[in-house]
Amino acid sequence: MAKREKISAEREQVVNALLETYDIKSAEDIQEALKDLLGDTLKKMLEVELDEHLGYEKGQKSSSTNSRNGFKDKKIRTHYGEVNLSVPQDRESSFEPMVVQKRQKDISRIEQQIISMYARGLTTRQISDQIEEIYGFDVSESFVSNVTNKILPEIIDWQNRPLDDVYPIIFIDAVHFAVRHEKIIKKLAAYVVLGISKEGKKEVLGLYIGENESSKYWLGILNELKNRGVKDILIMCADGLSGIKESIQVAFPNTEYQRCIVHQVRNTLKYVSHKEKKSFAADLRSIYTAPTEEKGHETLLEVQKKWEDRYPNSMKSWIKNWDILSPIYKFSPDVRKVIYTTNAIESLNSTYKRLNSQRSVFPSDQALLKALYLSTKKATEKWKTPLRNWGKVYGELSIMYDGRLPE
Incomplete structure (x- = not known):
């Protein structure tokens, strides 16, 4: 007691x-x-x-x-x-x-409270209602919007800050949101670019809201990274984003493009019946954990043969994209785990997905960007330590990409 x-x-x-x-x-x-x-x-x-x-003091005489x-x-x-x-x-x-x-x-530090609630995905109406309920005074929706607009210069500075010259690994991923544009609701993709620094620490390099993926779009983003100081990227890990492969070849010709294994598996299992997903997932795992590319490809053909009667199109994407799925085989399990688990970015995506659960539609691109930035800022506050076994990973990458990482 x-x-x-x-x-x-x-x-x-x-x-x-x-x-x-x-x-x-x-x-x-x-x-x-x-x-x-x-x-x-x-x-x-x-x-x-x-x-x-x-x-x-009051009552005293003074010549002032x-x-x-x-x-x-x-x-x-x-x-x-x-x-x-x-x-x-x-x-x-x-x-x-x-x-x-x-x-x-x-x-009352009400502005900090408003920004904190906005970061959690609450709408201006919801924030206004909560302030009145908690503190007992009215705060208009326009006031809430004006408060959150104060972070726009901060976002601009953050999006333009200088970056490291070399990133061993960069992930690009997308989360989709509904945004109102000229009285029409559209689905827009929010792309997050996350880098693993030479010290093995995670860092969000940028947030981008786009409607149409294309080589031109991705080349613009990659050139922006170059203009902010990035000279080299060893491995770029992304899903099958339209035009990104060609853009990487132009902007960073020496960069290894690795198709995201986690997304590849998810896309494959999307149309598999629930009772067979566990078995199918185990077979897919046997492909990307194979000791060599030759054994991985052999396993891929075996898996295709096993499931093609029930799911005839399930493995076509693996065969078509084998050239960008197979780079992973040159690495040890330590490096593979960093690349194919995408743990580095999944926790961040779960934060973004919570925004979707809080509000069904964002009133503008700017409103979405503000919410994403604030959520990112909150989620990355705890990113202080390097990835597990980063010393081993860095050592292997230094040998594999000789001369491109500082000793």
């Missing part, structure tokens, strides 16, 4: 006075009492600030040309709701209070 702390005599006196003055019967009464006391406390603190500004000039009432937002505050004034209007600054109408 936790030891009960003994309340000090001074605090007990304050609590007793509070109970007696406000006739407190419930937790709600305590909130109202604190709300009432907050206004008086702030007023007293402002008066002390004004004394220091003028150089003399400046003096007190009454009070100005204003409403401020606090954690306890709206509070009426009397702010002391001076005749020369040179007083710049610190505890509640001029034109400051909010001391």
Whole structure:
């Protein structure tokens, strides 16, 4: 049992006075009492600030040309709701209070609360309703939108920040969202570019919202990475994004393009009956975990033969894309695991998918970008340590791609 702390005599006196003055019967009464006391406390603190500004206390004589000039009432937002505050004034209007600054109408950190809720995918309407429910004052949807718009310059700076010269591995993945555009709801893909640095740490390099994939589109993104300082990428891991293979060959001709194994498996199992998925998935695993490319291809043909009667088209994509599925065989299990599990990006995608569960439609591309950026920022706060066994992975990549990684 936790030891009960003994309340000090001074605090007990304050609590007793509070109970007696406000006739407190419930937790709600305590909130109202604190709300009432907050206004008086702030007023007293402002008066002390004004004394220091003028150089003399109220009632004292002074040769200063400046003096007190009454009070100005204003409403401020606090954690306890709206509070009426009397702010002391001076005749020369040179007083710049610190505890509640001029034109400051909010001391509740409400803007941080709004941004946090927006990062979780809440709509402006939902945020407005929650603020009213929690704090007891109205916040318009336009106010919420204006608050979140303040991060737009931050997003621009983040999207244009300098990058490392070399990334051993980069993943590109997509999550789809419904976005309203000119009164029409469209499905747009949000592409996340995630790099594994030379130190083995994950880093989101950029977020891009696009409608049509093409070689030109991907070349523009890859050239942007080059303009931000990226000179070399050893391995680029992505799903079958239209035009990306050709764009990599142009922008980074020495980069190995590896088709994402996880997506390949998911796409294959998409139309397999539930009762056979486990067995089919085990057969697919035997392909990409084979010790050599030759054995992997042999296994692929065996799997195709086994399942083609029930699922005649299931393995066609494996055969068609074998050239970009097979680079993985040149690596050891440590490197393969980094590439084909895509654990690095899956946790991030789960964060983005939660946005979809919170709101069915985003009102604009900009609204989606703001939500994605804030979600990314929150999700990546814990990314402090390198990937597991990164020393082994880095050593193998240094030998495999001789001269392209610093010793």
